Amino acid sequence: MLILSQSSGIPATPGIYTFTLKVIDATGVSSSTDYVWAILANPPGNVDFTTTGSEYRVDGFDLIALSMVWGTINGSAGWNPLADLNSDGIINGADISILQTNFGKSITR
Amino acid sequence: MFLGRINRGILICTFVISIGVMSLSCGSESTKKEFIGAGFTPEGINCSTPSINGVYMCKNERLSTDDVIAVDVVLSSAKPVFGIAFDVLFDPEGVSLSRNEDQSIDFSSTEERVWKHTFVSLQEDSYDRVLAGASLQRGDTSLTGNIQVITLKFRLSGRDSHLTFINNNLLDETGHPIDAAQYNWYGGVLGT
Numbered sequence: 001m002l003i004l005s006q007s008s009g010i011p012a013t014p015g016i017y018t019f020t021l022k023v024i025d026a027t028g029v030s031s032s033t034d035y036v037w038a039i040l041a042n043p044p045g046n047v048d049f050t051t052t053g054s055e056y057r058v059d060g061f062d063l064i065a066l067s068m069v070w071g072t073i074n075g076s077a078g079w080n081p082l083a084d085l086n087s088d089g090i091i092n093g094a095d096i097s098i099l100q101t102n103f104g105k106s107i108t109r
Numbered sequence: 110m111f112l113g114r115i116n117r118g119i120l121i122c123t124f125v126i127s128i129g130v131m132s133l134s135c136g137s138e139s140t141k142k143e144f145i146g147a148g149f150t151p152e153g154i155n156c157s158t159p160s161i162n163g164v165y166m167c168k169n170e171r172l173s174t175d176d177v178i179a180v181d182v183v184l185s186s187a188k189p190v191f192g193i194a195f196d197v198l199f200d201p202e203g204v205s206l207s208r209n210e211d212q213s214i215d216f217s218s219t220e221e222r223v224w225k226h227t228f229v230s231l232q233e234d235s236y237d238r239v240l241a242g243a244s245l246q247r248g249d250t251s252l253t254g255n256i257q258v259i260t261l262k263f264r265l266s267g268r269d270s271h272l273t274f275i276n277n278n279l280l281d282e283t284g285h286p287i288d289a290a291q292y293n294w295y296g297g298v299l300g301t
Contacts, residue, residue: 053276060194060242063228064280067192067244070225078247096226104230104240 014041014049014107016081038081045102047083058102066091066099149178151297152271159255161185164193164279165295166272169260172217177207178265178299179217180272182241182258186279188287189251192244193258195277195294201236203270204299207262217260218243223252227259238275251282269300 011017017039022032041049045058048065066083073079074089083091085098149168154160156167164184172179184193207215218227224243232238243258245251263270274294279287 051278054194057232057240059196059232059240060192060228060244061278061280063226063242064192064194064244065284067226067246068282068284070246070248072247100226100228103228103242105233 011039014039014046014082036081038084040082040085041107043102043105043107044085045099045105046107047080047099057106058099058104062099063103066095148301149180149297149299152295153293154295159183159185160293161187162291163293163295164195164258164274164277166297172260172262176264177262179260179262180297180299181260184256184258184279186253186256186287186292189253189281190279190287191249191251191282192242192280193278194242194280196232196275197239197241197261197296198237198271198273198275199239199263199299200268200270203266203268204263205266206231206239207264215262217262223256224258225249229259229261263299265299265301269298271298272296
């Protein structure tokens with residue numbers, strides 16, 4: 001018999017979230033695995049939301065942040081899930097195209 | 110009779126000279142018109158001898174026309190630069206952004222394609238703020254020296270307008286800002 005540990009809360013703010021799946025069997029032996037999940041801004045493109053002035057819009061700082069991880073794939077060094085704007089596991093022209101479409105737009109959180 | 114011929118000669122000469130002067134006058138007017146119109150005055154920098162470690166604006170004569178003023182944004186940096194991001198504020202009562210037939214913003218990126226991506230847009234719900242960014246890609250060698258970033262194009266529609274950099278930064282390949290205090294950003298004035 002497996003018992004899932006209690007989980008609560010649904011992240012709504014864009015960002016990178018780590019959640020842990022923990023299971024305990026009938027004998028009390030437990031195992032856990034961490035998962036990373038990215039909540040993208042709406043519209044997608046606000047890759048860098050820590051730089052002052054860039055927090056609430058898609059701009060040049062986001063372009064640079066995406067370009068810095070260009071060509072990376074999910075799980076590789078430097079992977080930034082916030083730059084994976086179409087959630088296909090690779091940062092490439094499809095993501096830059098989405099960013100270009102939304103360049104200049106304000107984002108909601 | 111002889112005097113009459115002289116008088117006629119003088120009259121003809123005067124007429125010919127008058128025509129000539131008028132022609133010259135018209136010629137100089139039409140020539141002058143080609144140079145009348147919009148201009149751009151950089152502030153705080155001489156475009157022919159820009160200082161190192163700065164971002165500045167200079168008029169692009171080749172891409173400017175009677176109606177459109179093209180302004181180059183040029184980066185001069187001793188430190189390696191991976192990307193540049195900035196806003197340009199302008200007076201919408203005085204100038205407007207030049208647009209293509211499809212209403213997209215008319216701008217030029219560098220002819221040499223030194224940057225991998227260059228984007229320009231008006232900020233949403235704003236009429237006086239252009240957002241711009243230029244970036245290399247992961248694995249590229251960062252840039253030093255004098256590098257043209259982008260050419261913005263404006264149409265004068267009224268009074269003169271300052272072009273002012275704001276919210277700007279240069280980033281190195283690690284994504285860290287290059288010491289902004291060591292870099293000056295120079296705008297300018299669009300006007301007649």
